[in-house]
Amino acid sequence: MKSLVAYLYITFLLGLGLSGCNSVSNSKISDKATMIEQLAFCGQPEGHERYDVFLLDFSTNKWVNLTEEYVSKIDDVFGNSIGCYEFMRPYGVSGLEWSPKGDLLIVNAGEPYFRIPYVLEVSSNGEIQKIVEQWPPPLDDWPYYERPLHYSWSPNGSQIAFDALNETGGYSNLFVGNVSEWRTSSPDTQLIQMTEEYRDFPGIVYAPSWSPDGNKIAVSLAGPASGIIIVSMGDGKSIYVSDDTSEKLSSMEINLLLDLWLDFPSMKPSWSPDGSEIVFLAATTPKERTTLFKVDEHGQNLTVLIPEGVYNPVFSPNGQQIAYIEYAGKLNPKTVGRVVLVDGDGKNRQVIATIKTEEVKSLLTKYYIRGLSWSPDGKWLIFTSNASGNFQLYLLSADGNVFEQVMDFPGDAVYPQWRP
Numbered sequence: 001m002k003s004l005v006a007y008l009y010i011t012f013l014l015g016l017g018l019s020g021c022n023s024v025s026n027s028k029i030s031d032k033a034t035m036i037e038q039l040a041f042c043g044q045p046e047g048h049e050r051y052d053v054f055l056l057d058f059s060t061n062k063w064v065n066l067t068e069e070y071v072s073k074i075d076d077v078f079g080n081s082i083g084c085y086e087f088m089r090p091y092g093v094s095g096l097e098w099s100p101k102g103d104l105l106i107v108n109a110g111e112p113y114f115r116i117p118y119v120l121e122v123s124s125n126g127e128i129q130k131i132v133e134q135w136p137p138p139l140d141d142w143p144y145y146e147r148p149l150h151y152s153w154s155p156n157g158s159q160i161a162f163d164a165l166n167e168t169g170g171y172s173n174l175f176v177g178n179v180s181e182w183r184t185s186s187p188d189t190q191l192i193q194m195t196e197e198y199r200d201f202p203g204i205v206y207a208p209s210w211s212p213d214g215n216k217i218a219v220s221l222a223g224p225a226s227g228i229i230i231v232s233m234g235d236g237k238s239i240y241v242s243d244d245t246s247e248k249l250s251s252m253e254i255n256l257l258l259d260l261w262l263d264f265p266s267m268k269p270s271w272s273p274d275g276s277e278i279v280f281l282a283a284t285t286p287k288e289r290t291t292l293f294k295v296d297e298h299g300q301n302l303t304v305l306i307p308e309g310v311y312n313p314v315f316s317p318n319g320q321q322i323a324y325i326e327y328a329g330k331l332n333p334k335t336v337g338r339v340v341l342v343d344g345d346g347k348n349r350q351v352i353a354t355i356k357t358e359e360v361k362s363l364l365t366k367y368y369i370r371g372l373s374w375s376p377d378g379k380w381l382i383f384t385s386n387a388s389g390n391f392q393l394y395l396l397s398a399d400g401n402v403f404e405q406v407m408d409f410p411g412d413a414v415y416p417q418w419r420p
Contacts, residue, residue: 172206
């Protein structure tokens, strides 16, 4: 841990290629606070066709593009750029997660037709040491999974859970792949499909989350279904907490004309630090999936904590609070939404930040707040929003006393991930 030095008006260094290091600008973060030093994020600089992976170092006040130089040719027809996969860009960029030790990143490579997982070894000073494709398919069996979207490392760093289609034109399911020998990953590297779901668009299994003890994986149910599955790594058995098993939950009506990115908010289940409880989003009516539920690790004692209006819930590292996003109504002229804290039982609601536009909100613009997460020390929250125009990263102290835009990124900066 190192103290952040206060920055008021620091000159922003722009480069045409955006290679090398760049300075964080407009940062007014208190020098009395301590925090984790580094943060990875997906960024699409203006004029660039794809997202890349960037590393922001708070101790040096610099950020660097990690993946700009890496392009792998798949065949003679097209190439595949190593960087963040963009899905309904730029709002749903996905596929970026640190290993528990903070030395490796799993990332999707998504241009132009495939999504392929790669492990990146990143040095402490932000240099790529090695990049290796994971679980490459056998030559006679392409693909044996397709379009991975979200990842979750096991606590010991030996496996990665992810959601992907089980075949071309297939259904979204939960997979677990071995990364204990990530440097030599081959078609023989162990990869297991953990669920057998067969429901229609938009795919049912979504955003896995590994339990702190590594014995279970919770994964959300999206699409028409609503709830979570708790999968045991020991025997592979699945516990459903869903509209199929509880009258407290409802299935969802799918309307493709709606804003799907808001209809499917950040739904990754969040485990309490001791692994005894899970909070997740699900529907109580067919119209909206924004009810905050809590359930124990065995799928019992299902409780409604907050009846509606919750997005992106995350347990604090000490398990005492839950942070989440709520949106202001469309008729609110300037307020996009708020960051809210509640106790673990859903009580003692505190608004610690209000996100506003500088001008009256345009009826033609969709405004978002996404990617809310706690720093590992529990003192800070990070998120991204397009309230100021492009998507920018914002840093917020847990007590609400510090709330600042981290930098003036020349484009869209999304999907922030704290480095352990």
